[in-house]
Structures are given as structure tokens and as C-alpha cells.
Amino acid sequence: MGKNFTTLLPPRPQTQWFSIRPDFSLDLQGGPPLASQPHPDPHIFQVDPTTHLTFNLHLSKKEKEAKDNLTLPFQFSSEKQQALLCPSLGQATSYIFYEPDVYDDLDQEDPDDDLDI
Numbered sequence: 001m002g003k004n005f006t007t008l009l010p011p012r013p014q015t016q017w018f019s020i021r022p023d024f025s026l027d028l029q030g031g032p033p034l035a036s037q038p039h040p041d042p043h044i045f046q047v048d049p050t051t052h053l054t055f056n057l058h059l060s061k062k063e064k065e066a067k068d069n070l071t072l073p074f075q076f077s078s079e080k081q082q083a084l085l086c087p088s089l090g091q092a093t094s095y096i097f098y099e100p101d102v103y104d105d106l107d108q109e110d111p112d113d114d115l116d117i
Contacts (some may be wrong), residue, residue: 016030
């Protein structure tokens, strides 16, 4: 008995594209495309999508300057950022002192005594 070997090769990836002819029939082609950039049709005019909006997307020069000079609340100046991150030694530090009130229920024997378990 002879040995039979079969080798299956997967198909190579292939690029296909089509173009529409003037009579509206399709022209199917394969292989690498001749040009990757689409050719603009001189008869088609580009439409500006912002022309019929009810609001203004463009800023005037004065508005751009005001926007650039605006400091947002979450942005700190470098001086304030350094003061918050590295307080100097002369600054006072804060402490919280708790003084129990007369009506505070502080029983050290059973701290969970007031819970209904």
C-alpha cells in the first residue's frame, strides 16, 4: 500500500474592489488596489455640516482669548500646587480634638450594647 498525503493550503488574503461603470454595471477587480486614496469627483461639492446649525461652533478671537485665559476650578497654579503638596514648616497644622458630650453612650465594657442583636 502506498501512502497518500494531502496538503491543504489556506487561501491567501486577497483584496477585491469594485467600481461602477457609467451604465451602472459593476466592474469587479482583485489584487492590490492601484491607488489607496479615493479620487474626488469634480461634480460633487463638499457640504459644510455646520452651516444650518442653530448654535455657533466657531469662536471669535476675543472668545478664544477669554477661553485661553480661563482657569478651571480643578486646575491649580504652580504656587498653589506646591503649597498644597509641600507645606512649609512655618504653617500651622490642624488637629481634631473630640470631647465627649454628657449624653454620649461610651461604655467600654460592651461597645455594642446599644445594638439590638
